Amino acid sequence: MRYTRLGHSGLQVSALALGCMSFGEPDQGGHRWSLPEDESRLLIRQALDHGINFFDTANVYSNGSSEEIVGRALADFxxxxxxxxxxxxxGRMRPGPNGGGLSRKAIFAQLDASLRRLGTDFIDLYQIHRWDPEVPVEETMEALHDVVKAGKVRYIGASSMFTWQFAKAQHLAEGNGWTRFVSMQSHYNLLYREEEREMLAFCADQGIGILPWSPLARGRLTRPWGDTTRRSENDAFGSALYDTDSGDRAIVERVAEIAESRAVPPAQVALAWVTQKSPVTAPLIGVTKASHLDDAIAALGLDLTQKEMDALEEPYLPHPVAGHTIIR
Structure with a gap:
């Protein structure tokens, strides 16, 4: 495993982050395909054995169950x-007023709940899970600054939004002496490259780490076009992200061709492409099998040639913006 700094911060993270949406009791929340605790613990232990030190979850994953499972496993291992x-x-954690969003009240309450579920005194990287148009961004940024100063959070990050929104938040933080974001979780993979228009360039210029989510396009880059899995058949969010061909089939076929020529699984090729794109810090890999984690680790050692990179990128066509809104 290799390690890198998260943007211009001093935080050192593994070049792969384990995305923990896959871990959670299937009867809690909306992820019926998630793994129960005993199966999740095996994969978390495997990730640690591979040198992964970076684990990413969310309060809404399996209605808090993911945080509980990840917290207990990391405490044990x-x-x-x-x-x-x-x-x-x-994301909304309960019905009624203040049950979600990025108000000061919601952030304080949800942070304390996450700390309890994770069984820790502090969060290393606390991220806003999308933009909240109903709350003044000044309120959100000051609240995030306050939880950092209280010692409950070490660094703050953001996830999919328009670049102007992210720039506005950073500008307000800098102007008021508040804590700035050190990372951006972007929707970025071979099937969705709209982040290359502005967000990636902005983050590179500002020294902000990029943590791509869905680097394998919800598994669509790992299997023949049209094949489905239990997750893809029950993943409404994934269907909303990738609901049209728009040149995607040609890209999937290119991945398969290069994988065959390299004698490696397609997942390694698709993930190697992401890791070789600047300014990517660490893609968030979701795994439900030990082989998925093995492929991700192997992808770090797969150096694609410029000719292969060009071949993978050539069929891409512009896509509508996708991923800025959470669908449950």
């Missing part, structure tokens, strides 16, 4: 100061 725990806030 690793010293707290050797792992980087990231979680998120925004």
């Amino acid at each position: 690793a010293p707290r100061d050797e792992v980087v725990i990231a979680t998120k806030v925004h």
